[in-house]
Amino acid sequence: MKAFEYAAPATEKEVLQLLSPEPSRTEILAGGTDLVGLLKKLVVTPDRVVNIMEVESLKSIQVLPGGGVSVGTAVTLDVIAEHSCLDVYPAVRQAIHGINSMQLQCQGTLGGELLQRPRCWYFRQGRGLLSTEVETGANRLHAILGNSGPAKFVSCSRIAPALMALGAEVRVIGPGPNDEKRLPLADLFQTPQNNEERENTLLPNQLVTHIILPPVAGRTCATYEVRHGEGPEFPLAAAAAALRMDHRGVVETARVVMGQVAPIPWLSSEAEQVLLGRVVDERVAEQAGEAAVSRATPLSENTYKVQLAKVAVKRAILLAAGLDCGDFRSHARQIEELV
Amino acid sequence: MTEYNWPKRDASTVIGKELDRVDGLVKATGAAKYTYDINLKNQLYAVALGCPHGHCKIKSLDISAASSVPGVVHVHVFDHAQPDREIEWEGELLVVVAAESEGAAREGLSKVKLEVEKLDVFTSAEDLQAAEKAGRTSKGGGKVETVNEPGDDDDEEEFVEKEIERLLKESKYVVEGYYGIDAITHCCLEPHGSTVEWKDGTLEAHLSTQNVSGTDEQFARDLKVTADNVTVHCDYIGGGFGSKFAPDYWGIAAAQISRETGRPVKFMLSRDQELKIAGNRPSGYIKVRLGADEKGVVQVWDSVSWGSAGAQGGAVSHSVLPYVLVPKNYRRVATTIKCNTAPSRAWRAPNHPQACAMSQTALDDLAGKMGADSYDVFLANLVNATNEKADVYREQMQIAAKLMDWKAKWHAHGKGGARGSIVDGLGMALHTWGGGANESSCLLKVYPDGGVTSFCGTQDLGSGTRTVCSQVLAETFGLGINDVRVNIGSSRYPNSGASGGSTTIGAVCESHRRAAQDALVKIFDLAAAELKVAADTLEAVGGKIRDRNNPAKNLTWQKACSLLGLKPLETTASYVRGTPSPLSNSGVAGVQMAHVEVDRETGVIRMKKFVAVQDQGLVINPKTCKSQIYGAVIMGIAAALFEERITDPATGVFVNAELADYRLARLGDIGEIVVELYEPESERIRGVIGNGEPPAISPKAAISNAVANALGIRVPVIPLTPKRVLDALAKA
Structure with missing residues (x-):
C-alpha cells in the first residue's frame, strides 16, 4: 500500500473540497471492502483517501412524499436488507442476501456496492482494466454482451440490476460545491473505451449521495443469481425483473436487467418485448430468457454463460410473477411441504 | 524391559473418549500464537517480488530506487534472479525488501525495476497433443502384467498388444473413457513464512512448519552454521497439508537478512504468493479401456495417463493406477509434462486422490x-x-x-x-x-509432587496432537488430561518426525506411551515396597496406584510420586520408524x-x-x-x-x-x-x-x-x- 493522506470530512461539501479533479489522485473510502484490497495490491495509488462514513446525510433511509424511498450511499447493506421501507422491493433484499457474507453485508455500503471496481482478475493483478490479454486468455467469467469494444470485464454489482429494474435514480453532487443533479441509475454506468475512462460516468470530484427508488406502484420484482456455490463469491450470471401485471396476470410493464454478463448492468429490451401483453408462465419466461441472450457474443471460454444468463432471466421473471422457478431452493421447499 | 501395550477397550478411562482439545480454548479465543502472530521487538517486515511471467530470462534487475525508499533497510536479491537466469514459473521470488513497516517494504518493492525477455509459455497440462508438439513431454514410466506370458520367441511388446486386445475382445463389457483431475493448490490459511532473530550467533526461528525437528538442520546447512545454533519454534500452524516440511528459500532469506541487519525479520508470503509458489498438487488425465466379465469384475485394464507436476517435471505416478482394485492383466503407460507452473509438493496422500479419481470413475x-x-x-x-x-x-x-x-x-x-x-x-x-508411525522421542518428567510433563519435538497440525499426547499420558498414569502438561513445537525438544504421511499420531503415541510406561514401572516398584505388595499387581487408576487384587491397598498418585525423593523421575523413550510394535x-x-x-x-x-x-x-x-x-x-x-x-x-x-x-x-x-x-x-x-x-x-x-x-x-x-x-x- 502506498502512503496516502487520509481525510474524514463531516459534510457533503467538505467531501467535494477534498476530492481532486484529477483522475486517480483521490479515492473515496466507504466500507472499504473493495478499496482496501485495491490499495494493498497497488492497483489504485491515490495521494489522498477520503472517508465518507462520517457524513451523516449519507446514512439516511427516508420514505419520500408521494411514495418511493431515498437511501444514502453510506448505509450498510445489512441495514438496507432489514429495513421495512424496502419490504416492497424484494429484488433488492434478495440481491443483498445473495452476497452470503455477514462481514461484507455489515461493512459494505450501498454506494460502495454499486461502484465497486470490476472483479476482472487481469485488472486486479494490475494488468489494466482493458487488458488485451482477456480476449484470448482466461475469460470464463468475462462478458458475453456489450463486449465488442476493448472492455471485456463484467459489471459486478449485485444490487444494480434490481435497482435498475425498479427504475432507480441517483443523486450526484459536484464537481462544483453547489452542483447537484438526479439521473437514472443506468446513466451512472458506462463501458470504457480507453484507459482514461472508468466503468462509471462520475468525474473524479463527484459523489453519489443517495439512491432514489420510485414508488413500487403495483409492480412485483425479483433477483435471481446463478451461483457456483453458497459462498460470498460473485455469481456467474444474474438477473432482476420488475413486472406490473393486471388482474388477469397480463404483463403491462416489464423491465429486465442482467448482471455479471456485460461491462454495465445490461437492460434487456428484448426480454421486455417478449413479456409485454402476455401472462407469465414457464414457456414465456423461457422465451424471455432466450431473447435476452439473443445478441450474446461469448468469448473463447465463456459460451456456458449464455445458458446461465438465459436461466437467470427466466427464473427472475418466474419469481417476480410469484411462480416457482424450479431451482434447488424451490425443490427443497417442495420436499419440506411434502414432509 | 517394559512390555508396551494399550489397555483393553473396557479398561480404558481416557483413551477412546470424546474429549475436547486441550488447546481448543486458546485457539478459539485467539490466545494461541501462530507464526503469523509472532512479532518481535524492533523487527523488520519483509515482502517479496515474484516473477510476473510464467517463463522468461532476466535481462536486468535494478534495486537502487527500492533501496532509497524511506524506511527500507535491506534489499535481498536471490541468486536465481541474476541477469541471464531463466525463470520457469510465475511468482518465483526474485527480490526481498525489508523495511521498518510493511507499507514501506511494499513501496520499496514497487520501485524495483525488472526487465525480462519473455520466453514461450506452456500451461495446458490437459492437452497432451499440444504438449507433445511443444516438446514438453517425457516418459513417465509404466508397467505391464499379463497372466499369459510371452514365449521365448515372442516380441514382448507385440505380445502384450495382442493379449490386451484379445482380453478386451473377450470381455462381456468394455468401457472406454477419459477422466482427469486438475491441479489444485494447498491454500494454507496461514501462508508459509517465519519470524527470525539472531541472538549471540544463534538463530531463533518461528517457522510455520510441519517439521519442527527437521528444519533446524535445514536452516543450519544453508546458513553455514551447525545445527546446535538453530532453534525452530512452531506452537500452532494454520495448515500445511504436505507443503511445509522446509524453511524454503524465503525462510533462509529471512535469516540472512536478519543476520546482515542485526534485527529480527518477519517474512510471511502474501496470499497470492502462497497460492502461486508454496504448494500445489499435480494434475492427472487418463484414457482408459477396461474389460470386465459378466459379473462386472474387471479382467483387463489398459491406460495412458499424463499430467504435470510443474516446471521441474513429474506427474501422478503410474504405480497407483488403477487404484486399489487392480486386475491381473493390465498395461499402464504414463507421460509427464513440463508446464510453466510452480513445482508441486506433497498434498495429503500424494498420488492417491488423483489415481482414485482417474480410475474408480471408470469402474463406475x-x-x-x-x-x-x-x-x-x-x-x-x-x-x-x-x-x-x-x-x-x-x-x-x-x-x-x-x-x-x-x-x-x-x-x-x-x-x-x-x-x-x-x-x-x-x-x-x-x-x-x-499411516505407520514416524520416528519419535519423548522426554518425560514425573515430579515428586505428582506433576507430569513431557517434551517432544513434534507439532500439532490442528489435528489434536497435544490432546492425544495428553490422553496417552493421563491413561497410563490413571490421571485426567488436565493433570499432565504436554510440550511440543520446539526443536530443542527430543526429535520427532515430520508430520507427513499420516505418521504423527502413531509416532507420538509410541514415544509418549513408552516413556510413560517406563516411568510407571519405576513408580510401581516404589509403591510396591510401600504397600508391601508385588509390583506386577499394581495398576494406576483414578488418581491412585492400587493393588489390582485389593484396591483398598492404594496410594494416591501424589503420595506415590513423593516416594521418588527430591528429584523428578526422568525417562526418555524413542520409537524407530518401521519397528514392529504392539502400539502402532x-x-x-x-x-x-x-x-x-x-x-x-x-x-x-x-x-x-x-x-x-x-x-x-x-x-x-x-x-x-x-x-x-x-x-x-x-x-x-x-x-x-x-x-x-x-x-x-x-x-x-x-x-x-x-x-x-x-x-x-x-x-x-x-x-x-x-x-x-x-x-x-x-x-x-x-x-x-x-x-x-x-x-x-x-x-x-x-x-x-x-x-x-x-x-x-x-x-x-x-x-x-x-x-x-x-x-x-x-x-x-
Missing part, C-alpha cells in the same frame, strides 16, 4: 454400462483389491450403504427422473493408505459415498449427503479423529466441485490466486456429512494408525460418480464446475 462407468448398481460392481471387484483389505472394504461398504440409505435412494445411471431441472445421484469410492501399525482402508443433486439447467451441483467410513486401528480420541475426517471430506468436496488453478495461456499468470477468486467449499456447500469410525476389536488390537490422509482420497471420485449417476453421462474432468457440466451435457 462400467456399472453405468451394465445398468447395474455401482455398489454391486465395486463389491464384485473387491476380488481385485491389492491390499488384502477386501473383507474390511466389504464390511465398510455395508455400514456406509446403511448410513446413506443407498438401496432406497439408488437408481440406474441417468434414470432417476427429474424434478424440474434437478436430478440426483449416488456415487462411491474406496481408498487405502499406510500401518495400512488402512476406507469407503465413502456421496449423494448429490445437479441442476441440469445451470450445471450447478449441490452436496446432499456424504458418508465416510474409516478405519485407523485404535482410536485415541474419537472427537478429534472424526474432526480430521470431516476436514478431509470438506477439502475433498472443495477439490471435487470448486478448486481450480486458472492460468493465462499466454503469460502463465495464475489469475485467480486470491481467496476471493480461488473458490473453496463454504459451509453452505458441504451438505450433511456422516462420519463412522470403523473400530471393531480386530482393528483396535492393531494399535494406532494415522488417518490424516486417507479420508481425503475418495471424495473426488465418489462425487464424480454421483454426478455421473445423476446425469447419466460422465463429466470427465474434476473439478465439476457448472461450465464443465454444461459442456458435457451439450456434448451428450
